[in-house]
Amino acid sequence: MxxxxxxxxxxxxxxxxxxxxxxxxxxxxxxxxxxxxxxxxxxxxxxxxxxxxxxxxxxxxxxxxxxxxxxxxxxxxxxxxxxxxxxxxxxxxxxxxxxxxxxxxxxxxxxxxxxxxxxxxxxxxxxxxxxxxxxxxxxxxxxxxxxxxxxxxxxxxxxxxxxxxxxxxxxxxxxxxxxxxxxxxxxxxxxxxxxxxxxxxxxxxxxxxxxxxxxxxxxxxxxxxxxxxxxxxxxxGQTVFAAIPAIRAILAHLRDAGTHADPPLTMATFREYNEIIGLPEIAEFEAAHGTPETKRVAF
Known part of the structure; x- marks a missing residue:
């Protein structure tokens, strides 16, 4: 069925x-x-x-x-x-x-x-x-x-x-x-x-x-x-409403602090970000179908 x-x-x-x-x-x-x-x-x-x-x-x-x-x-x-x-x-x-x-x-x-x-x-x-x-x-x-x-x-x-x-x-x-x-x-x-x-x-x-x-x-x-x-x-609209103050806060920090270090809010790590957007699954697919140069996760 x-x-x-x-x-x-x-x-x-x-x-x-x-x-x-x-x-x-x-x-x-x-x-x-x-x-x-x-x-x-x-x-x-x-x-x-x-x-x-x-x-x-x-x-x-x-x-x-x-x-x-x-x-x-x-x-x-x-x-x-x-x-x-x-x-x-x-x-x-x-x-x-x-x-x-x-x-x-x-x-x-x-x-x-x-x-x-x-x-x-x-x-x-x-x-x-x-x-x-x-x-x-x-x-x-x-x-x-x-x-x-x-x-x-x-x-x-x-x-x-x-x-x-x-x-x-x-x-x-x-x-x-x-x-x-x-x-x-x-x-x-x-x-x-x-x-x-x-x-x-x-x-x-x-x-x-x-x-x-x-x-x-x-x-x-x-x-x-x-x-x-x-x-x-x-x-x-809750997801967009939540994103606006977070984006404003990090932009103000980048503008005023002169560095991206010590951000004023909790941010996703590079690993978390790549996991969310599916990079591990892409790496597995490449490992099964790609060339040796692609058989790795990029983080």
């Missing part, structure tokens, strides 16, 4: 009575670190991807092909973990969504997340968002579901309507997306524990919680999330 697909493996994880933690990453190196830390899945954050790839805000600047390419690199580096990938708005109408689904499937993702924002979209916790008519998003969800070549690919439908149309309207939108075939429902930016609980009572399918650092959504332990019906807890 063939191995289960990434989507099938993710569905098995979501079927458990707990909230599956999915750390957000923007690149392949961070995906390797997520796997090393023992997590069972990884989330490709669109906001973090825009920050790392472009050095710019998440306001719809990355194209579908750039996001699919980033997803493929993260999949390759994740050590077999199912990858949940942000697909923004699907990048157009139903035909565009079909191409997005096919390109993301070729990238090897287990799930894609699509939102009902107008274009240009923006981070869900920023002001200035718009949403498309519910009928347009329903059509895009149906297009995503019908375009799957792997029936186990998980389609996550997100609504950003709370800030624009109110909480009850957002729930109604999410209900329509569920009826259109979405496997997971993601109501973005609930503003209180009461709203989070109300979402859990409304739906009998897996729900996604977004642990944004914006402060709009309450910080909730995963045990409580699971009790409310959430089966996926995404931590989208």
């Amino acid at each position: 063939s191995d289960p697909t990434p989507g099938a493996r993710l569905r098995a994880l979501l079927a458990r009575p707990e909230a599956l933690p999915a750390p957000g990453v923007a690149d392949a190196l961070a995906a390797r670190l997520v796997a090393e830390a023992g997590f069972e899945t990884v989330y490709m954050s669109g906001d973090s991807s825009s920050a790392v790839r472009l050095g710019m805000a998440d306001v719809g600047l990355l194209t579908m092909s750039e996001m699919a390419d980033n997803a493929a690199r993260i999949v390759d580096a994740s050590g077999g973990l199912p990858v949940i990938a942000d697909a923004d708005t699907g990048y157009g109408g139903p035909v565009n969504v079909r191409r997005t689904v096919h390109d993301y499937e070729r990238a090897g993702v287990a799930a894609l997340q699509m939102e009902d924002q107008g274009w240009p979209k923006r981070c869900g916790h920023l002001a200035g968002k718009t949403v498309i008519p519910v009928e347009e998003m329903v059509a895009k969800v149906k297009a995503a579901v019908d375009s799957r070549r792997d029936p186990d690919l998980v389609v996550i439908a997100r609504t950003d309507a709370i800030a624009i149309e109110g909480f009850e309207a957002a729930l109604d939108r999410a209900e329509a997306y569920r009826e259109a075939g979405a496997d997971v429902i993601f109501v973005e930016a609930p503003r209180s524990l009461e709203e989070l609980a109300a979402i859990g009572r409304r739906f009998d399918c897996p729900l996604q919680y977004n642990a944004s650092a914006s402060g709009k959504t309450p910080t909730v332990p995963r045990a409580l999330l699971a009790e409310m019906g959430y089966r996926l807890a995404v931590y989208p």
